[in-house]
Amino acid sequence: TQKLSYFEIPLEAYYAFTDHKIGVAASFGLSFLFLDENELFLKSNSVNEYKIGSAKNVAGQSITGNFRLILNYKLTESLKLDVSPSFQYHALGFKNASDFKPYILSLQAGFSYKL
Numbered sequence: 001t002q003k004l005s006y007f008e009i010p011l012e013a014y015y016a017f018t019d020h021k022i023g024v025a026a027s028f029g030l031s032f033l034f035l036d037e038n039e040l041f042l043k044s045n046s047v048n049e050y051k052i053g054s055a056k057n058v059a060g061q062s063i064t065g066n067f068r069l070i071l072n073y074k075l076t077e078s079l080k081l082d083v084s085p086s087f088q089y090h091a092l093g094f095k096n097a098s099d100f101k102p103y104i105l106s107l108q109a110g111f112s113y114k115l
Contacts (some may be wrong), residue, residue, distance in 0.1 A: 002041075007034045008032070008038055014026075014028070024069075024070070024071055028068070030066065033093070038055055040054055059093055063092055063107075064091070065088070068085070070076070070084045078115070079111060080111065081112055082108075084108045084109070086108065087103065087105055089102075090103065090104075104112045
């Protein structure tokens with residue numbers, strides 16, 4: 001098992017296309033990632049979990065390109081339902097891995113409340 005953890009500092013621009021009952025917006029930008037944890041574990045039937053080291057090809061800092069589409073539905077004047085598919089492309093995250101192109105596709109949903 002491998003455990004990687006990063007601190008992320010995003011720098012993004014946000015643009016609202018519409019802001020009616022149904023809103024559409026987008027955000028794009030960069031995130032700067034700083035490696036927090038890099039651990040490798042051995043796990044088997046006879047051993048619960050045993051730390052064997054860390055991955056040597058993981059860079060301490062990384063950059064991602066981010067794009068997010070934001071769809072929201074205004075439930076009340078101060079409460080919105082948000083759905084947001086996003087794409088992150090990781091660059092410079094791994095050493096000696098020219099054929100490896102890591103990316104993340106995600107879907108986030110939730111509510112936003114305006115005070």
